[in-house]
Amino acid sequence: MSAADMQLDSQGRMRHFLTVEGLSRDWLIKIMDTAESFSSVTQQRVKKVPLLRGKTVVNLFFETSTRTRTTFELAAKRLSADVLNLNVQVSATAKGESLLDTIRNLEAMFVDMFVVRHPDSGAAHFIARHVAPHVSVINAGDGRHAHPTQALLDVFTIRRHKPDFTSLKVAIVGDILHSRVARSQIHALKILGVPEIRVVAPKTLLPVAVVESLGVMPFCDLQAGIEGVDVIIALRLQKERMQGAFIPSEREYYQCFGLTAARLKRASPDCLIMHPGPINRGVEMASEVADGVHSVILEQVSYGIAVRMAIMVLAMGGAE
Amino acid sequence: MTRIAIIGGQLLDPASETLSEGGVFIADGQIIAIGAEPLGFQADEVLQAHGSIVCPGFIDLSVYLREPGYEHKATIASETLAAVKAGVTTLCCQPETNPVIDTPAVVELIRERALSAGRAKVIAFGAISRGLEGRVLSEMYALRRAGCLAVSSGRKSLANALIWRRALEYATTHELSVVVRPQDLDLSAGGCVHEGKVATRLGLPGIPVSAETVMVAQILALVEETGARVHFSCLSTARAAAMIAEARRQGLPVSGDAAAHQLHLTEDAVEGFDPMAHVIPPLRSEADRQGLRQALAEGTIAAVCSDHQPHEADAKCNVFAATESGISALETLLPLTLRLVEEKILPLPRAIARLTLGPAQVLGLPSGRLTLGAPADLCVFDPEAQWTVDETNWLSRGRNTPFWGQRLKGRVRYTLVDGRVVWRA
Incomplete structure (x- = not known):
């Protein structure tokens, strides 16, 4: 199954956000329009909406990043989600725990969304293929493949x-x-x-x-x-x-x-x-x-927050 | 010794590339008659081969049996059983075991294990360099005495062109063939798929065609000087096949083979980051596939091998580039070769010749022929019988195949090694 096929569920709702390839024009416009609606939130005095309240988002970064991780964190927090930041050195996983075990362990902590960055192409796709049905995966950059x-x-x-x-x-x-x-x-x-x-x-x-x-x-x-x-x-x-x-x-x-x-x-x-x-x-x-x-x-950079809020909300909407 | 008669089938002779009616009669591990039953022949067992093809057993020029050293992936016992189920009677194992096949002791261990398994014959290819490290030549005389017919660099290479030249000269000294899986390790460094349209779209690091052609060109230049007998194994590019064809026209003692999956799959199989399509050399472009098929029909590619590389499930359960490369391919070898007949690439007798006589000639083996006095290494297969690649039909420890779940055509009914029935379906 290609990454494009995996990210929408049978009802056409977004399940994961792994790649732009294969998405329809309507989807891209929907994401941008949703982001427009959030861009006012980011300028309010109280910069929060409760759309992801009670949800746990894990920023799982196997590669260093400042900007992307920070804007994802801000986006999740403005949606009232609980955020966990994990920087996993690839060398550490190479030593023992496999990528799949890392994912399984985090899943066991009842998380709802993984935001993943990984140095290898296809990593987000691999994780999406193996996560539990209620977990959404957002690709925050995989190798040379997609961002x-x-x-x-x-x-x-x-x-x-x-x-x-x-x-x-x-x-x-x-x-x-x-x-x-x-x-x-x-x-x-x-x-x-x-x-x-x-x-x-x-x-x-x-x-x-x-x-x-x-x-x-x-x-x-x-x-x-x-x-x-x-x-x-x-x-x-x-x-x-x-x-x-x-x-x-x-x-x-x-x-x-x-x-x-x-x-x-x-x-x-x-x-x-x-x-x-x-x-x-x-x-x-x-x-x-x-x-x-x-x-x-x-x-x-500024729009990055609203756009990521939009994607998180849409992807969570498709999760079971 | 058991006397066996195989009757009722169509006899396929790879040398004349013909099919005929008749029986094959076996005594003392050899073929003693073909066609009519010899006077006074009393069979201990009669094998009915109606609706089937009777041909020499297949000779596979590239397999990884994983023993010694990687028994968590497979063993000689498990894979030789899968081999005879697939009609393969002789397996040539690459030297990348642990320890590598660079001493007579490892050669003997492999022979012992193969003998006690009692299924297919196993020929060990010696390592071309000590430890396959590419710098010091292996003790080729000792390897030859231990039974190696060829030395191979496996998926490694030698440090530089000078050491290649010396290795070719020294192998020739001891009448050893040299098996080269051509890949320039600098040009292929970091790559995991064919450098082409799919690699570009998926952002996977590519291995260019030149990784293969640069190595073939270098070796051909050295063969011209040294006269060494070189077999290029597991070709993946049309260009390399064309270079070898040209060298053969000039009379150089070189030959080639390709893995069955290279003749069917292309880079497109990698779509969706399917780790089962992670194989080295990589699945190439459609033009390469066509070129390889043409080279196979013409004979530049004298043999189809499986390049069997069984893996444990975990080896393929990771992000694409981090998975181990290789396909478990013994059991799909015959069906994929038959598919080439169906797709009109070459006629059935010639296709079977690429699994029998072709590889036998590469190594100078007496088997691979349906002639009097040849070893009774035989295969009886039903070319029309269909089966599904799934756990009920699969014997290799490695289930890593991109053909999993597919219906394939061509099923082996009997396999004989030295006149002994080692597989019956």
Whole structure:
């Protein structure tokens, strides 16, 4: 069973949130609309609603994360859930307890939802396949595969500024090969009808067969890749990429793929600048771009809470 | 010694690739007559083979029997039983046991266990390097004396091209074939699936085609210089098969085989992160599958092997990349080969030749033939009989197969090893 098939129950309700791939346009809009309704909550004086009162959410992170874990925690707390944060070092599980045993033990503590981040692709899917029927699994990033809540908050942010997806050109710039964020964004943008999606990276950081497998246009030249686009999403460049001989240096990467005000002139004049964070200033983009008028990077963070609240509520609605 | 007559079946001769009516008559562990019953032959047992094919027993060029060292996965006794149920009479086990097969003692242990199990014959492939660590040559003369017909690098490699060259030269010195599962370990590092459209979509680290072709190219260049006899095992790419075909045209002493699942499944089997499709070399593209099938029909791929790798259930119960690779494949070998006949890739006699004469010729074995004086290693199978891959029909300890639950066609009725009935359905 594919991840896409697993996440809806027989009545079409959401059971898990594992990947964007395979979800309908209606679902994405429903998530965004629900998030809209929560975005006012996050600005109220009392920032809580009781939708998940009495529920226990476990943030199960097998990989370090600050932003995603924190926004999930805030989202759960604003929904009045009890939250447990567990950072499990993969090395520790390798020593003894298997992933499945970890899950079984937590289940025995009567939790209702797992928010999972794991360094291996397919981890959330594996956990979803093995959890008890009343437990929902939210994928907070699995290997290079998917980061669906990030993609949803990204399209939510885009919609706030440019509501007509069917007229957009979007460029995703950076380490596409290793990026779960890019994969989920591509699915989300395609489902919402974006007609032109480009991926821009050196050949070493582009996966094979992107055209046939993801339906996007690859570019190795930044200038050509961002020509006339309405949205640019820059991806984080991991420091360890120099070790794998993917790129020679951050300096050279910045020279070729760094976003600067001068280079942005090739894009559409009101082009949105996005980044899933954390930014390496002077690597992926210049500060003038990160802090510029078209940057919506901090909005992405804020909306992340409302979007994750929406997804948690919808996923819990499908649980038995 | 028991005298056995197998009558009523269709005789399949892999050498002439023909089918004929008649009986097979066995005495002293050998085939003593084919066709008509010899005068004065008094059978101790008559096996009725009506509606079935009578052919040499299958020779499987790549299996992992897990003993010694990994008995929690399987044992020689458990897997040789699964083998004879599947019509396989000779198993060539890869050297990746624990300890590895780099001393005569391990070879003898395996022989002993196989003998006491009393089912299929087991041929141990010696390790090409000491401990399979890739740096120091194994004592190939000693391994040869202990009964190894070939040395293999298993899923490992040697440290560099120089050591490969020396290993090929030294193996040739002792008239050993060298079995290579071609994979450049740097190019494949970290990968768990074919580098292609499915890997890109699922975000699984890929193993490029070049991981195989770079190694094949390197070995072919060294074969040209050394004249070593090399068998490339478990090919997965069309390109590598084409390179080997070209080398054979130039007269190089090389051959190849492919695992049955590579001839049927593609990268698409990985969809949904199915750990049963986690296998190395990985399931490749549709174009690779077609290329391998063509190479099989033409004979570049002389043998279909199972690349049987049984696992305990826990080995496959994890996130995809963290599961152990390999398929428990002995019992699907014949049905999958017959499916190639059904799909018109090659005619039945030739398909069976790829399970019998083809692998026998790779190793210079006298078996794999339906001729007078050949060892009576035989298989009688009903090509039309259907069965379901489930716990009622499965004998291997490893249930790790992507074909679990499927209906397959082709069931073995009798298996004989050296004139002894070791399996009856």
